[in-house]
Amino acid sequence: MSIQNLNTFDPFADAIKSSEDDVQDGLVHVRIQQRNGRKTLTTVQGLSSEYDLKKIVRACKKEFACNGTVVEHPEYGEVLQLQGDQRENICQWLTKSGLVKPEQLKVHGF
Amino acid sequence: MDDDMVFDPSLKKKKKKKTGFDIDAALAGEQGESTSVEAPAGTGDVDLPEDDNLDLDNFGKKKKKKKKAVFNMEELESTLPETPPAEEPEQQEDEVIDDLDLDIDFSKTKKKKKKKNIEELVLEDDTKGEDQENVEDVSGDLWSGTDRDYTYDELLERVFDIMREKNPSMVSGKKQKFIMRPPQVVRIGTKKTSFANFTEICKTLHRQPKHLLDFLLAELGTSGSVDGNSQLIIKGRFQQKQIENVLRRYIKEYVTCHTCRSPDTILQKDTRLFFLQCETCGSRCSVASIKSGFQAVTGKRAAIRAKTA
Numbered sequence: 001m002s003i004q005n006l007n008t009f010d011p012f013a014d015a016i017k018s019s020e021d022d023v024q025d026g027l028v029h030v031r032i033q034q035r036n037g038r039k040t041l042t043t044v045q046g047l048s049s050e051y052d053l054k055k056i057v058r059a060c061k062k063e064f065a066c067n068g069t070v071v072e073h074p075e076y077g078e079v080l081q082l083q084g085d086q087r088e089n090i091c092q093w094l095t096k097s098g099l100v101k102p103e104q105l106k107v108h109g110f
Numbered sequence: 111m112d113d114d115m116v117f118d119p120s121l122k123k124k125k126k127k128k129t130g131f132d133i134d135a136a137l138a139g140e141q142g143e144s145t146s147v148e149a150p151a152g153t154g155d156v157d158l159p160e161d162d163n164l165d166l167d168n169f170g171k172k173k174k175k176k177k178k179a180v181f182n183m184e185e186l187e188s189t190l191p192e193t194p195p196a197e198e199p200e201q202q203e204d205e206v207i208d209d210l211d212l213d214i215d216f217s218k219t220k221k222k223k224k225k226k227n228i229e230e231l232v233l234e235d236d237t238k239g240e241d242q243e244n245v246e247d248v249s250g251d252l253w254s255g256t257d258r259d260y261t262y263d264e265l266l267e268r269v270f271d272i273m274r275e276k277n278p279s280m281v282s283g284k285k286q287k288f289i290m291r292p293p294q295v296v297r298i299g300t301k302k303t304s305f306a307n308f309t310e311i312c313k314t315l316h317r318q319p320k321h322l323l324d325f326l327l328a329e330l331g332t333s334g335s336v337d338g339n340s341q342l343i344i345k346g347r348f349q350q351k352q353i354e355n356v357l358r359r360y361i362k363e364y365v366t367c368h369t370c371r372s373p374d375t376i377l378q379k380d381t382r383l384f385f386l387q388c389e390t391c392g393s394r395c396s397v398a399s400i401k402s403g404f405q406a407v408t409g410k411r412a413a414i415r416a417k418t419a
Contacts, residue, residue, distance in 0.1 A: 033331045034346040035408045045404040076404045108329050108403070110352030 024048045028100050030087050032109035042087055044080035044094075051099060053078045064089045290314055293357060295350040298343065305342035305353060315365050317377060321400075322360060328402040329356045369393040 028046045035041055047053060053070045057080055061068045068082040082090065087107055094100040291314070294306035305326075312319040319336065326344070327334055334344035367375050367388035374389040377397075387394045407414065 029403050031331055031403060033406055033408055038347075041406050041408060043404055043406050071404075071406065073404055079404045079406075081406055108331070110330060110348060110355055 024051075024100050024104060026104070027106045028094065028104055030090055030105060030107045032085055032087055039083075040085045042082045042085060042090060044082070044090055045076050047078070047080065047099070049077060053080060056080065056099070057082075060086070060090065060093065063093060290361075293350060293353045295348060295353050297347065301345065301347070303344045303346060303348045305344060308336065308342035309340040311357070315361065315373075316375075317365065321364070321377065324400045325360050325364070326353075326356060328400050329359070331402070331405060364397055367391060367393060368395050 025048065026046055028044060031043045031045070033041045033043065047056070057068045057070050060066075060080070060082060064082065064084075064086050066083045066086060068080065071079045071081055073079050080090075087109065091102075091105050091107060094105065095102050290311065291307065293308075293311060296304045296306060298304050308322075309319055312322050315322070323334070323336065323342065326342070330344065330346065330348065332344055332346045334342060336342050361373070364377060364384075364386065365375060366373050367386065367390065370388060370391040370393070372388060372390040376387045376389065378385050378387060384397050384399060385394055386397050
């Protein structure tokens with residue numbers, strides 16, 4: 001009779017694995033802000049500074065057919081800004097490109 | 111047809127198990143009892159609960175011998191066509207040995223564990239449908255009359271049965287629906303939105319209006335305030351559906367208990383951290399603090415410059 005409790009189990013197995021192949025740590029906040037009229041602005045905060053945000057924004061602008069920019073913030077670091085409601089788009093794009101895991105994404109707003 | 115597809119792999123698995131078991135049994139002879147117990151445990155943890163249910167049923171019903179004979183034959187037929195022809199003779203031999211083993215064991219009829227395992231292998235797919243119904247009936251201690259040790263899964267089953275007996279509400283409703291009145295959201299002019307029953311909702315949620323206000327404003331990324339007749343005025347255009355969405359997120363994070371999902375909780379502030387204390391299950395866990403995060407400049411930059419300078 002084998003006792004399940006005595007089976008060897010490494011509690012740090014996944015911790016080691018995730019720290020190896022992952023640049024992104026911490027949550028990525030995707031927010032939306034209302035501007036005048038029915039215009040909106042999407043901000044992406046918390047992307048790892050290892051990534052080249054300028055390249056990301058260049059790709060996103062082309063992909064979503066919108067304008068965008070990278071803003072430097074003293075507290076939150078580099079923040080992506082995209083015109084329009086790009087929350088769905090940016091979430092899909094970030095996960096598909098493998099930059100961010102789905103569980104690290106946090107979408108705010110309505 | 112889907113069922114067949116699902117069952118086929120299990121048949122194959124059984125096959126493997128059986129052969130492994132046969133070798134052990136053949137080698138070990140009389141000591142086969144101990145090896146046979148280990149065989150299914152080692153093959154896969156996923157199979158274990160099912161197996162256990164099965165043997166619960168079998169002990170309850172006491173049909174063992176008849177079923178064994180019938181299903182072994184069926185299994186023979188069903189498994190053989192799948193295997194490649196080259197291996198066929200060997201496997202047939204195996205099964206012959208297996209049958210012999212079974213017969214020997216049952217003639218002795220003392221080794222309950224061994225019996226159990228054989229039945230698990232044989233009856234696995236057939237009793238799958240039955241055991242879901244029978245689990246509730248077989249709530250007594252199955253090992254009480256016998257001198258064998260109880261298994262972990264049996265004990266687990268027992269605990270869950272007792273839990274279900276003690277609080278039937280958990281089984282029937284899963285959880286009571288948390289009913290709330292929908293937020294009344296009205297547009298004021300073109301740029302502002304009024305959340306009319308804001309304080310009422312705060313009361314039903316048992317939360318400080320300030321906390322909910324902070325959350326709403328941070329999530330929506332706007333500014334706003336509570337006016338004289340206790341309604342919330344938010345800057346920007348919002349619809350009821352959108353506010354509902356945000357409220358739902360608030361309730362999920364700050365109202366329902368993260369362990370038992372009961373809405374009967376208290377939010378306390380303890381050394382700069384918010385803690386959610388559940389009144390039902392007594393769990394206590396910290397919740398994320400409300401942060402508005404990065405706010406882009408959307409207004410007129412000239413106005414901001416004038417303000418700061």
